[in-house]
Amino acid sequence: MEYTKEFLQGLYRTMVRIRTFEKTAEELFLQGELPGFIHLYIGEEAIATGTMANLRQDDYITSTHRGHGHMIAKGADTKKMMAELYGKKAGYCKGKGGSMHIADLSIGVLGANGEVAGGLPIAAGAGMAIKLKKTDQVVVAFFGDGASNRGAFHEALNWCSIYKLPVIFLNENNQFASTERVQETTSVENVSDRAIGYSIPGVTIDGNDVLKVYETVKEAVERARNGGGPTLIEAKTYRIKGHFVGDPTLYRKEKEVEEHWAKEPIGRFEKQLKEMGKITDSEKETIWKEAEEEIKEAVEFGRNAPYPAPEEALTDLFVDDTGYDY
Amino acid sequence: MREITFSEALGEAMYEEMSKDPTIFTYGEDIAKQGGIFGAYKSLLGKFPDRIIDTPISEEVIFGSALGAALAGMRPVAEFHFADFIFTGMTSIANQIMKFRYMTGGQPKLHLVLRGPDGVSKSAAAQHSESIETIFMHIPGIKVIIPSTPYDMKGLFKTALRSDDPVICFEHKMLYGLKGPVPEEEYYIPFGEADVKKEGKDVTVVTTSRMVHESLKAAKELEKEGISVEVIDLRTLVPWDKEKVLESVKKTHHLVVAHETWKRAGWGAEIAATVQEEAFDYLDAPILRVGERNVHIPFSPPLQDFVVPDKNDVIKAVKKVVGGM
Incomplete structure (x- = not known):
């Protein structure tokens, strides 16, 4: 496929913005500035980026606990994201959700999700809504290798298959479900092998190859938009960081991580772009510099934004929030 | 109609x-x-x-x-x-x-x-x-x-x-x-508005669903014995109509809560706790709860009948409450 320079640099920029956001969030967390816990997307940026390049703003995604990359690639405001990580009122969820529950319905993000596979039934429902409304929107449901062992995954695949719903199941197989290796917890070699049980197309790709992700998702999106039903895509990658920031990672050796770091998607794409003559050193530097500036501003915004007033904990449960015994 | x-x-x-x-x-x-x-x-x-x-x-x-x-x-x-x-x-x-x-x-x-x-x-x-x-x-x-x-x-x-x-x-x-x-014309019932299914002056029974009917049967029988029972059907639990319950208790000074679900930590306990918090001085007797025995619903008819509450359990509770325990 032929790509324009703008398109390719756009993919690169999105990956760099995600990486910069994540590295910054990691530092802030380790400095004790961010409460709770966070799950980093470092090393998996190509999947969100390549996928979202196929989506319109009115398409939906369901995300995961490792969802910052999905949000950024779908067009979220990094200021509001960072403010949410700080627990501030200016955050996406007014400080009520934090990293694991960020959502932005205005850009089609139907929520990150603290529950493994929790987004898959939601995606199936959005798919039903699209079919009933007879629009050509699609849903992409992101989930990890661990989620493919949950009942919700199997129920959702069967459901979307029988109703031919426009849902793309995008498995980010980063080799680990929390501390457990996928090989030790999963009955199949490839998560996509499970597609056959639900009579839908299944494919395994290199999830660190952003163009491969883009092209594979493109085909699945076209099929879904045209009434061809769901697809299961397994994008194999590697979780460079621990399950959460602060994970002691007793389950693997540092050498293994180093080997995989050599295959991380940004450096790899950069090399590819250079070979194609689609990026110069100065263009590359500008992209990194702009990302750093953007995230720095996001941090300043989040850091300086006010906390919600304590009694604001009693709002947002119901639309008619008054008169309940809170 | x-x-x-x-x-x-x-x-x-x-x-x-x-x-x-x-x-x-x-x-x-x-x-x-x-x-x-x-x-x-x-x-x-x-x-x-x-x-x-x-x-x-x-x-x-x-x-x-x-x-x-x-x-x-x-x-x-x-x-x-x-x-x-x-x-x-x-x-x-x-x-x-x-x-x-x-x-x-x-x-x-x-x-x-x-x-x-x-x-x-x-x-x-x-x-x-x-x-x-x-x-x-x-x-x-x-x-x-x-x-x-x-x-x-x-x-x-x-x-x-x-x-x-x-x-x-x-x-x-x-x-x-x-x-x-049910009238032919359309209507909507707002949430949080209990319905007094039967007015009475001696004791309030707060209930829902099937137990509304059991409580009404109980009220009819108790009437014959000179006990006037007010049956309040909450109809919605979130939100629930606290005002109507408190108002009734302030009138009758006695309360029984009756539901089919298990008595232990059933929603009736929440109603009872709220009433004692907010209307303790109006109560002339402890509040009693009617609910299922705290086991699973058994198959055999006599076993099921024993576990699941009916009008007789309401009658028993009401008599105990108005009789000064």
């Missing part, structure tokens, strides 16, 4: 609202071709073929997809088949539906309804007989309606179909065939 059954009242509520609102659709097991396992949708057979959908037995998706469909602009009504099987998809309700709006800082209005049968029938045994409405009063995030008459069923359900928040509706299996007066 004409009389229709409880299930016809549900069907009418659905029909009227679906005719007006093209975003309403309903799905679950055995509903489109069969009209529901207890005939709840029988009056809808053949209507709205695109919007009444039979589904696989996949509760996590039945409930979770309701959230997704609501977020994508529809107004789903998902059926839970038996209240007992809510647990097979409970995470989609308790972790997703009930938390979503709050966790996201109030971003969406959630137009979705979960509904289905609960309660005992004739020897359905432990996995097809539960009443679990209390759980949804305990965990924040869903409105709970639990009607006892065709009139209330229709009016409350029509309100549910226009609610901006998630609603769960518990329909007692033994009530689907019950007939009662």
Whole structure:
């Protein structure tokens, strides 16, 4: 496929913005500035980026606990994201959700999700809504290798298959479900092998190859938009960081991580772009510099934004929030 | 006034609202071709073929997809088949539906309804007989309606179909065939308004669902013995009508709470605790609770009858309360 320079640099920029956001969030967390816990997307940026390049703003995604990359690639405001990580009122969820529950319905993000596979039934429902409304929107449901062992995954695949719903199941197989290796917890070699049980197309790709992700998702999106039903895509990658920031990672050796770091998607794409003559050193530097500036501003915004007033904990449960015994 | 059954009242509520609102659709097991396992949708057979959908037995998706469909602009009504099987998809309700709006800082209005049968029938045994409405009063995030008459069923359900928040509706299996007066013209019953099903002056019985009818039977018998019972049907548990209960207790000075679900930590305990917090000085006797014995619903008829409360348990509790214990 032929790509324009703008398109390719756009993919690169999105990956760099995600990486910069994540590295910054990691530092802030380790400095004790961010409460709770966070799950980093470092090393998996190509999947969100390549996928979202196929989506319109009115398409939906369901995300995961490792969802910052999905949000950024779908067009979220990094200021509001960072403010949410700080627990501030200016955050996406007014400080009520934090990293694991960020959502932005205005850009089609139907929520990150603290529950493994929790987004898959939601995606199936959005798919039903699209079919009933007879629009050509699609849903992409992101989930990890661990989620493919949950009942919700199997129920959702069967459901979307029988109703031919426009849902793309995008498995980010980063080799680990929390501390457990996928090989030790999963009955199949490839998560996509499970597609056959639900009579839908299944494919395994290199999830660190952003163009491969883009092209594979493109085909699945076209099929879904045209009434061809769901697809299961397994994008194999590697979780460079621990399950959460602060994970002691007793389950693997540092050498293994180093080997995989050599295959991380940004450096790899950069090399590819250079070979194609689609990026110069100065263009590359500008992209990194702009990302750093953007995230720095996001941090300043989040850091300086006010906390919600304590009694604001009693709002947002119901639309008619008054008169309940809170 | 004409009389229709409880299930016809549900069907009418659905029909009227679906005719007006093209975003309403309903799905679950055995509903489109069969009209529901207890005939709840029988009056809808053949209507709205695109919007009444039979589904696989996949509760996590039945409930979770309701959230997704609501977020994508529809107004789903998902059926839970038996209240007992809510647990097979409970995470989609308790972790997703009930938390979503709050966790996201109030971003969406959630137009979705979960509904289905609960309660005992004739020897359905432990996995097809539960009443679990209390759980949804305990965990924040869903409105709970639990009607006892065709009139209330229709009016409350029509309100549910226009609610901006998630609603769960518990329909007692033994009530689907019950007939009662329902006007021809449309009406809506607001949530949080209890209905005094019978006025009285000596003791207040706060109840819902099938136990409303048992309490009314008890009141009739007690009347003969000179005890005047006020029967209050809460109709909705989230929100519940505290004012009406307190007002009644201030008049009768005696309170019994009566529900089918287990007595231990059942919602009646919440009502009792609230009344003693806010109207202690008005009470002339301790508050008594009527509910199921704290075991599962057994199969054999004499065992089921022993575990599940009826009018006799209400009579016993009322006599004890007004008799000064």
